[in-house]
Amino acid sequence: MNRNKGTWEELFEVNRERFIEEWKTFLRFPSIGADPAHHPDCAVCAEWLTAHLAAMGLQAELLATPGQPAVFAEHCGADGAPTVLLYGHYDVQPVEPVDAWTSPPFEPELRNGRLYARGAEDNKGQTFAVLKAVESLLARDALKINLKIIIEGEEESSSRGLAAKLDEWRDRLAADILMVADTGTLNDGTPTIIMGLRGLIHLAVTLRGPSHDLHSGLHGGVALNPISELARLLATLFDEEGRIAVEGFYDGIREPSAVERALIEATPFDPAAYEKSVGMPPIAGEQAFTPLERLGFRPALDINGIHGGDPNSMKTVIPSTATARMTARLAADQDPDRCLTALCDHLCRHTPDAMSLTISEAGSAGRAFRIDPNGPPVKLAQGVLRELFHCEPICHWEGASIPIIPALAAASGAAPLLVGFGHEDDCIHAPDESFSIDQFRNVYLYAANLLVAAAQTSTKKTPAHDASRTD
Template identity: 40%
Template sequence: MTIKNYIEENKERWLEELFEMIRIPSISSIPDHKPDMYKAAEKWVELLKKAGIDKAEIYDTPGNPVVYGEKMIDQKLPTVLVYGHMDVMPVDPIDLWDSKPFEPEIRDGKIYARGADDDKGQSFIQLKAFEYLVANGLLKCNVKFMVEGEEEVGSPNLGAWCEEHKEMLKADVILVSDTGMLARDIPSITTGLRGLAYWQVEVTGPNRDLHSGIYGGAIANPINVLCDMISQMTDKNNKVTIPGFYDDVEEVSEKERTLLNKAPFDLEEYKESLDVKAVHGEEGFNTRERTGIRPSFDVNGIWGGYTGEGAKTVIPSKAYAKISSRLVPNQDYHKIADLFKKHFESIAPDYVKVNVEVLHGGQSYVCPIDSKAYEAASKAFTEVYGKEPVPVRSGGSIPIISTFEDVLGIKSLLIGFGLESNAIHSPNENFPLEQLYNGVETVVSFYKHFTA
């Protein structure tokens, strides 16, 4: 049976299965959802077995569980290791969702839900391509699945788990659907990922909240100080001021910059879709370069003092921020995490106390475009989308990808089907059914070319 016919015959069941997975609110950053991680793991075991995996099991880690399953047909044949993650991001601000995040709804041909794309929908593509190959006697290699529950919090335990199960995880390539395409009609393969360093900072002023009338003007306000300190972290050209921050940044050649800028990009459309009058970033680089080959510096959250309705005249004791940098190849996240901590502490004035905690991080990654796996994927996209895919350096991070290379010695191939409009990590995350089905076709085609 052709894959198109197989999809047609099975899609109702598939959506039911995917929706069951989505309904489990497996938010990894909120400890209260730990039981949901186990529910999601059990669901994965169930679906893997249903799809034809011979054995599938839940492995405990010091954090959330990992699901591992395999179908070994012949040790001598090549082996594909599929990686995905069952955890999702938090859903706040909840009031901006048009439907409930964990009650998937199909509107205008798209599934709306947290995880519809990232990564429940996308990893489901891998699962269903495998199911088709098994069901139709077309599988010509060994397949392993490794699905973790901590990707959205930086995979703190998967590296050690891989180390422990190195033998079991042996493979020729790791296949990952957790990235995006440039547009629905512009297929692309992600060949680079930025790394990440993430901190939480706490600035303490007085030992208690103070009345802003009685003390205002005489005591440093930790919010004002935090704002000053954050402001000092970037200069007029929007370069990060941390000494040594750019020391190891890979200087991309003119040739590569030219190639990079060949990917279609419409600045006016980009600004319009975000409703901003102007873009803003590091001087000397354009928008695509700023996210592809340059590091960033963003405050991801800030809080302190009175944030309720109306007016409260308080000088708070403490102010906090969550801050992160996306890193590019050669920037070591441990080094950057440390440089930030030292610098931020060093610029703290003596009228406050500053505490910097490194929350997590991950290394950047570059994928070679001359490998057999990349070539197979390129052919597969060309077959399904009618165009050769563009190699793209993504601004995002999947910290575990570089860990896989370090620990397992295996390169990853990032073939993702997300679109910019899918709003991952945001309210109204969605995934077009068209991308779900095209994704399955593409992965099926990948296996064909990879095992040819």
């Protein structure tokens, strides 16, 4: 029994308005890490965050990387106690289209119990709620573990800066549990432990036809149209059953274990609720697998954007080029480099002889990983969530990617623990992103209770953890 449970609820209510105002300050920094024009804003945001952590009573410093700076803080000295490494990111997604926002994206606005701003949920909101929990524990002298914090500024663009420093920072980052609050819940709020994430590869392809744009009346029906041919080329990537029709793409996929299969079969999924939420039924992909199996244990290939000609006018031309950008989410044990090569080879083989194909922006943003359902961190979180929310938490294999997590787990030797409280209607990566005060409070309460409970677990150092395996 956690005798401090009521304490943290009371402390949140006492500090609610201050927490919200500080959260708003954090959100006002336009820290778009992928946009060079906003790199100075990222630096200022990181400096503010470092000072804020120091004011909370942590030893905090700004760490240089080849990209955006990282913020590191710690509160150690609890001999024999576990070490928790908290990961988060202060960079946010671009805000376009700006005119689709109800209020300016970097002027936080509270409406109907929700705070609207870019980063309100992803990931400033969730990370800041955890930091406020840490602040409360420090104020009550209740932080009896060793705590380390690493908050980066490039998660939305593949964490290249942090990834480049992991080998150098192994000792600094060494921990037992890697705590991440950058995920969501299933079923509109049921506490959810994320048991795995997919890997990611990306590329852009440009199909070139005529040497210049052609008059569609003078050349239509004679000259190949790059847009039409690009559509045909992309169609070759899939078969009629929804499978990815790229030779060798599925090689090496690790099947779910008996424990994993039992857990996913026990996870509720309502197709009608999904359709109501996103506006489409869950019918894409491999039909031999359930939607949750497709999300958690199978790869997916998506076309993220297509461009050709002038989309803003009725210009009657055959354009000289057409471009598509695509990403593939990878399942456990798929090799990103091999999958990328197979995809590029397929596209080249199916390019029309009279046209040329250019591949650019090709790369890997990380491997998939799965977490041991029977591991101590999962059991710890399950106990905390049961007591706090009076229900059985869901174990869910999410289809998204946080590319740095498996690499950070390997470098730190820590077992990942991913629990967040995002909802589908938070609209992350979209206009009118928001996070409710209730969700912020849930993150705070979970973090406070988890960090207290962690001090009561075995003090034995967790062995180096392979975040890509569960066997």
